[in-house]
């Protein structure tokens with residue numbers, strides 16, 4: 001059975017014969033919404049986005065309309081719009097398709113958003129590794145400029161806004177919006193402390209700034225097209241629109257699917273969308289929305305009362321509806337939609353060591369708990385996979401994680417801690433079992449690939 | 453410092469586009485690294501002078517970002533993804549195989565100066581794991597079996613200056629055709 005998709009921003013992704021040039025985009029109705037939007041009042045456009053209930057797709061899921069409302073319009077300083085195309089959260093590969101295959105959709109979404117917030121200048125901060133992506137975007141912007149859709153006096157109006165493609169250089173932390181801003185200012189990507197440095201008030205060059213994800217800004221185009229009310233009817237209460245679920249890891253057919261929020265379950269995604277587990281394997285654990293989110297163990301149950309329906313639920317991982325509200329009820333988050341799937345060939349301790357190594361490498365080093373904690377967790381986890389683990393390392397690992405979360409400048413602290421805080425209690429038996437077996441000189445779970 | 457005319461023009465056009473000159477630090481580092489292969493002391497000082505900065509302000513950028521390098525690398529730059537989705541599909545083994553075939557360890561350049569291998573973090577193509585980026589091109593599903601052997605052959609040809617695989621990553625890439 002195929003999975004039921006509802007393609008809005010991914011409408012033309014992988015479409016036979018669709019190309020990323022402006023002629024193809026215009027032939028498919030492109031830039032019509034921008035023309036319509038430029039006849040409206042900016043505050044009305046902002047209201048539509050607020051009415052849509054759209055939540056940001058960069059990870060935190062903050063309501064976009066609300067973020068725009070917090071903009072400091074009175075400061076008299078210029079306002080900036082920045083598209084976050086850093087796509088650095090491991091497991092996430094959704095923005096790549098939009099950038100490479102449909103760049104004009106992003107440009108149109110950005111110009112509408114820039115006009116709505118009165119941005120003086122806009123930027124696309126794209127990760128350094130997307131070098132061809134940056135070239136595609138630059139070419140697309142020049143095409144749009146030639147048609148007076150970007151740049152001076154857009155569409156004959158008195159509104160002007162340039163769009164610059166700015167490449168990052170391989171640092172995960174520049175995906176965090178204040179780290180990104182510092183990087184865009186030409187500095188190290190050290191995140192800023194909030195308060196006071198909320199970008200909507202003190203962002204780029206200490207001016208009011210909106211940072212939104214690629215997918216979020218593409219959605220804006222469709223909100224203005226169909227109207228905020230109409231958009232809010234897609235999905236579920238508290239999470240409107242669609243989610244792009246990008247599945248990776250150990251399934252038969254990894255891939256991406258744009259799904260109406262709440263319209264299918266995790267199980268349908270994994271079995272109908274991705275063909276289920278590899279032959280002879282069973283699912284063991286999933287990380288639903290990018291590496292930083294809390295891990296779910298196949299077989300655990302989630303019970304409670306659903307706030308949207310008022311009904312009791314009793315779910316296994318496979319039953320969880322794919323929307324942010326339901327995912328939140330299970331103690332994790334849908335976040336970027338980058339789902340990483342592990343099966344029974346996976347040695348959980350090695351998987352955790354792999355994850356810890358990532359955060360140890362990517363901590364920017366400003367805060368002691370994150371810098372020292374990430375390194376320490378990495379050391380411990382690696383030791384546990386090399387036959388030198390001790391039983392008391394298990395509570396120690398958890399203890400370190402507990403001391404990072406909530407004590408740092410940016411959410412990298414949580415990102416580093418959450419996988420450990422969720423996996424250690426859920427897989428405690430495996431931790432203890434492996435440590436014991438290795439002490440006896442046995443290899444543990446040799447079926448899967450080495451992960452560290 | 454001698455830079456190509458083309459690059460000098462590009463730089464002079466780029467800087468005034470930013471509201472603040474200092475913002476051009478990362479782009480200038482990229483552009484000069486692309487032309488010179490790495491960022492030397494001379495390059496850093498040149499960038500600083502160009503942007504009215506202290507050399508230290510450029511150094512701190514160069515030393516923070518993993519993509520900037522202070523030394524030349526091999527003719528072909530091979531980046532294997534290390535992070536979980538790729539590891540689950542065998543990237544550690546893929547990396548080992550590349551190391552053996554190309555004669556250098558991760559983080560190093562081969563003695564003949566032909567290859568540099570890096571074991572990098574997620575490059576946002578996780579559904580096609582394991583992925584290997586060779587210079588500007590992305591290779592997908594490079595499983596440790598025959599797929600890695602095929603890639604090794606290509607990489608060796610690239611080091612001889614041959615051009616292989618005209619299509620860049622992304623559009624028209626076979627992986628996106630289903």
Ligand SMILES: Cc1cc2nc3c(=O)[nH]c(=O)nc-3n(C[C@H](O)[C@H](O)[C@H](O)COP(=O)(O)O)c2cc1C
Nearest residue numbers: 056057058084086087088175176177212213216411
């Ligand atoms: C460590 C870290 C990494 C992040 N990486 C990204 C990223 O690669 N792309 C992205 O859009 N948001 C990322 N974010 C979230 C951004 O800080 C920010 O919330 C987001 O860009 C806002 O856009 P949205 O409101 O459209 O979601 C990251 C956050 C943290 C803490």
Ligand code: SF4
Nearest residue numbers: 366367370408410412
């Ligand atoms: S939490 Fe970590 S990444 Fe974020 S600012 Fe502190 S040290 Fe840097």
Ligand code: FES
Nearest residue numbers: 533538574577578
């Ligand atoms: S984990 Fe390898 S590309 Fe994302």
